[in-house]
Amino acid sequence: EIGYFGGISEGYRLPQTIDQKVVTKSKKSKTIELNYKEVVFITGKPVEMEGTLSIQSKGRVDDDVDNGTYDEVYTIKIENPLTKEESLERKITFETRYYKVKQDHMTQVIKDSTPKKWTETVRINGKQYTLDSDKSRFIKSMIEDYTPGVQYYSGKLSTEAHYINGDERVVVCLEGPLYGYEQPWSKTETQDLQFIVKSQGGEKNWEMAGTITPSVITKKTLKYYQTPNLPHSLEGTYEEIMENHGGLLYTITSHHPDLSPKQKKGSLSVPSFNIFEILKAPKNLDFLKGHFAEEDIKKLYSMNILDENPVFFKPNQAMPRSQYVKALCRAMNIPIEEIETKKTSRRSKEQVQPQIFADVSPNHPEYPYIMAAHKAQLIQGDGAYFYPERPITREEAFVIFVRILGLERLGLDPTPRTPFVDDAYIAPWAKRDLYAAYNLGLIKGNPEGKILPKNWLSKAEAAALTNRLIDYLRSDMLRDYRALQY
Structure with missing residues (x-):
């Protein structure tokens, strides 16, 4: 829900009490759209962009079989809020293969995800960088541990994206672990990523390295409101509040005297509109x-x-x-x-x-x-x-x-x-x-x-x-x- 390229979203909400009472028909193909931000390092300088992340699920882990495959489509459309002329569009279709390992009081699911199709265009600083999908690589391997009440997961992702801008070739490498959990009352995901950006064939060759730590949390809180001292049938009511928040920290660790201290270290935040529900x-x-x-x-x-x-x-x-x-x-x-x-x-x-x-x-x-x-x-x-x-x-x-x-x-x-x-x-x-x-x-x-x-x-x-x-x-x-x- 936060993508796999060092960006951050608001995260999707947990089920509400009303969701258990009002049953809706589930669709095999489901799409969610989230607010999304990402720091783009392709020019050697961090550029903060914002927009949307769309996730289309064409299947899921089947409860009735021990192994299988399904597809997911991630579509990212973001732009520099300071100048609309700088933007990034990325669309990647993942094929995920999985198998199950059943143990006492839990079931583990092992997943491997690779791209079936990947297109990407970055427009920045008057230049256009186009992904060379034939040379680009991506792999994500995860284990999900389904206990009776909590789903834990951990894994690792690695990506090597090759971009072309005339004679210039830019390679962006991203790698690191991800981990988190999900249950009815709260959930969180964190990625600890290291990145390397290399540019050759342009005005000058350069290389940059750093770290990115995106994380997202969602939680429910409960508050009680006492009814004012008026003729009223209710003494008070409980309000359940759904809070979502995504945050990202980045640090450029390699030496770049042309960058200011503010450019070498920064953060992004994607707060969400909190949802509340009055309970009975x-x-x-x-x-x-x-x-x-x-x-x-x-x-x-x-x-x-x-x-x-x-x-x-x-x-x-x-x-x-x-x-x-x-x-x-x-x-x-x-x-x-x-x-x-x-x-x-x-x-x-x-x-x-x-x-x-x-x-x-x-x-x-x-x-x-x-x-x-x-x-x-x-x-x-x-x-x-x-x-x-x-x-x-x-x-x-x-x-x-x-x-x-x-x-x-x-x-x-x-x-x-x-x-x-x-x-x-x-x-x-x-x-x-x-x-x-x-x-x-x-x-x-x-x-x-x-x-x-x-x-x-x-x-x-x-x-x-x-x-x-x-x-x-x-x-x-x-x-x-x-x-x-x-």
Whole structure:
């Protein structure tokens, strides 16, 4: 979404709550257009240009096959805002080949992208540079790690673009790693690129080197607005704000006495118009006044993560495993549409719905969510049984948290000793995940230093923990990535 030539876009938005409620037909070919900026070094001096980046996807990774190919078309049209006579037009069609590697609680996708067609024209300083596509090279190789709740990715790109301007030949080389993640509450991508520009055959031969670090972030924040002291049916409302921002830093590292300090080091920014959404106002929750989880429960009702009739919601009641899984599926936007469609279509009424767990029939109210969580490798159950009505224990809940994040490796060895006083009561299969959750700051233990692993989780505690997970995904995870970038 920021291109692969050292530029930066505003990034595309994350799904909103209304997107889950209003279903639109998906198209096989999808095009998005983003505001875009790039620094052009082809003349030996940095020239900042701005315009648009259009990405047309002609396919994607197929969920039902283990390998395949698809095409994407990147079209960039930018110009110097100070003089419209300087511009760049680039159109490149990528063919991406991929294959999948499936592991416990995650699926990895390996991708290689190369250009099928590449055209580019740069008009700058009264000159026109045309891409020599026969000599130009581009390759991008990536690995995407699909955990139940977060998609991580990292890879490397390398490009060698040859340009012709009469007798002058300019070669622009760009290479470096890219990495990032995407999940329902925030996402980010960073590229750490090194560039070399060489010119021969012109008025004089020259060479330039430097670094470019483009990055983009998108996050959701939640704010509460109290209704003024007026006759009104609503006490207050929650507003969810979508923030997008792209930024770029560049530094020319080679010696160029003809360039000013400002030209040798600079930055670009592409802020986006923030999108906001008013969420539903939770009602009939006055009985929560003063409860430690009052705000957490109201937030989850507002975000449609909890939907139990408030009349029957008992905050101190044990949280059933099935309802806990349902809440997490909604919190992580795990798709269940396919299963729900099968249940409501006329043709499929005659078909037998798959039943993974002997105690979860297709008639169970949480069947779609349990099946979706199983498909996402979030849950496994106990052999052939899931025990949907059994209260979930604290250690079970924490293990699912870490599986959502896909960060089990932070637990070090399979059975570490955790820092909790009651470590001996933690099941061996849960120790690694609880240690990881502790390292992430998701769990801390009570004032006595205990985690109480076998205790049942109340609905209020489940709401507080789920909201803590969302806050981590909104802010803390993004902050950790940003700390590495600056």
